[in-house]
Amino acid sequence: MVSVRVGLAAWTAAVLCATALSPALAQEDRELVIGVSQYPVNLNPLTEAHVVQSYIHGMTRRPFTAYDPEWEGRCFLCTALPSPEAGTAEIRDIPEELGGGRGWAATFTIHPDAVWGDGTPITTEDVLFTWELGRNAQSGVINFELFQDIVAIDAIDDKTFTIQWDQVSCGFDMINNFELVPAHLERALFEAEPSAYPERSLYETDPTNPGLWFGPYLLSDIELGGEITMTRNPLWWGDEPWFETIRVRPIQNTAALEANLLAGEIDMIAGEDGISIDQAIAFAEAHGDDYEVIFQPALFYEHIDLNLDNPILADVRVRRALLHAIDREMISERLFAGHQPVAHVNINPQDRVYNPDVPTYAHDPERAAALLDEAGWTLKPGSEVRTNDAGEPLALTIMTTAGNATRELVEQVLQSQWRRLGIDVAIKNEPARVLFGQTLAHRQFDSMAMFAWLSSPENIPRTTLHSTMIPTPENNWAGQNYPGYRSDEADRIIDALETTCEDPEKQELWNRLQVVYAEDLPTLPLYYRAMPYILPTWLEGLTPTGHLAPSTLYVEHWRPREGAAR
């Protein structure tokens, strides 16, 4: 009994001491703590691409080019986007020794004041080194194809260079993924053993080295798997940031992430990698007066891929009936409080190339029933499931990522709505890794798979719609055209889009592609997902983008509202 008392007393004393001296709520005036749900595994911009990594990089680096919050391309590290009008882009003949043919030559100028965090100027030497590293197959760079598409880089001076692309395709003026790395620090490590570069890079061995960063903030402390701290970069050449220190704290459990916010341990939850939409809606209802909750429509296209090799789904009338049978407006309104609008095609309405005149499929059970009757799937008296003349039932399966509560809920609503029309749909979910790694990649889904595509503005859907991108054993399962969609017209338009850069021809092609998509329905469009940002009411200047370029690219404009109390 004595030990029980001693044990309890010791624990209570420890709790009281710890409580009294707890650092909770100890916020520095010019410190911002941001909660995210994942840790950014590694920080080398060339060897990994991850949403939290890009979020950190938004504060500590700048891309040459990226899309802005209005979804227009703009320069960050360069001074102006190249264009034929400005005389900084032209189509040139490519010398035979470099492969021949013709391709765009685009000239970029690095911002004149741009310097690495250790004071070394950012120059074309860094550009040439990054290109050399990027096109070395041993270096572990992920966007190798981008660097391969560049046949030459001509350094005009320390700050100006011309990129010679290997073909005449659009997008010559944007080099979003040309992630610059410092030649003065990384070259020796790369040249010593290119294949060991990913492990030997200073981004892995000495990530707080100021010479690796050049954004408004420098990475000053990192706990492996834990918090990442950034402090102001004294050599930053842009607008002066207000916060001295920014901490990014990964908290995997999203309920705990929310509790951390309410407890004052973190100031805000990032929309790029935070809590789910349903959690955010519940949070807004409970704490909407104390926090600003922004639901930013984003380039996440939630949809259902249909396996067009399934004889039932090969009939376009069945595909259209499936879409008429479901009430997507109701799902958007009831489950997402209207924050995730209904999708009609794979292009987001915020995207400049969106066609508002595509055919749409309103909730119309009668029309759906008529289409199914016409396709030979009829409901016999006394039966709950439609059958064809051979007596085969109209039975399908739907798959999604197991454990994703929002998708599982939507799936159940869809199943019940299809059931009312006599379509028997069985749910068969799998973990994300299995669904994406095996089932979809090898087209092993029987009929329907619900998931989201993430894209960038004006992203040409070659990998998802072109017939050469259907994964097969012969092409070693390359491509993401999981439905197995084959359309000569869609193929022609996609090919043409890659080389038609000017309106109105370009927009006409985009318009027609979206009409073809909406008529053929290789997938069932559901809704565009939103990114929920939960911010303190005192913070201003944070502008969500809704696409891959994170809101942290404008971190220098984040500051407390005039007169607002923290």
Added chain:
Amino acid sequence: MGAFLVRRLVGLVLVIAAVSFVSYALIGLMPGDPIDVMVSSNPDLTPADAERLRQRYGLDRPLLTRYLRWAGDVLAGDFGFSRTYRVPVWDILLPRLGNTMVLLGASFLLSLAIAIPAGVLVATRPGGPVDYGVNLLCFAGVSTPSFWLGLLLMYAFSVNLQWLPPNGGGSVARDGFFGWLSYQVLPVTALTVASLAVYIRHVRAAMGEALAQDFVRTARAKGASRRRVVYHHALRNAMIPVVTVVALDFGTLFSGALVVEQVFSYPGMGVTIYDAIIGNDYNLALAALLLATFAILLANLLADLAYAWLDPRVRLH
């Protein structure tokens, strides 16, 4: 004794070798690989990029070839780099192991410090109000999911009362000793409640059985005091089944408590192993699993030695 130890140590090495192969094969046979996951979240990666990255990380080679290469490196003392963190695996595992040992060690010791006397107390007063009260609490403790209890504690003590930080971890360097301690309170409490209930029930059952034995009656007949009968004669014998349970739980000191670690964002072994397996980080997952296997085997060996110490009738052959 010497022959026993040698035999068990040889067995330990063989079991570790078998576990390493089975673990490697199971991770390797899981559908998908990290490149598939990378492609699904990065629209700019082309099929050619994915293929080249598979070659770069050796994911295109047969599983057995990869295993043999890994095993050869391990025998040479090189456990390799973590694929995800790009640092030597022990740079990640050792701090995580330290964190887990603090979390689970504190919970383990606290549970035992409370469970043994509490179990003895209820065993010596069967059927009384104390027995019923403790039993009720034990059922509540065993039935309460630790993630739910964790969230409940977090909302009570962090969100509403704002006494303690809602997450685990902390660091002495950054937060000071008491600041660091404040980060341990909630996760340790959440873990202790669950294990405490289990230990109390084991101690109660074992003590109840020991108190009904002939040697206890003999000790009482010989005039031994109640305290001596309970703590010297009965408790020592009752400890044998308890040691078995404790030895099995000892292994978790090295493998972590995934659910509580996730709820409290506690950087421990459980989350590390889980993330490594999901991310196909072979080197990290295997080193962690082998460490946990080694710890469990070692704990079982120590438990066997403890049996012999507690019960002179037990002989080690």
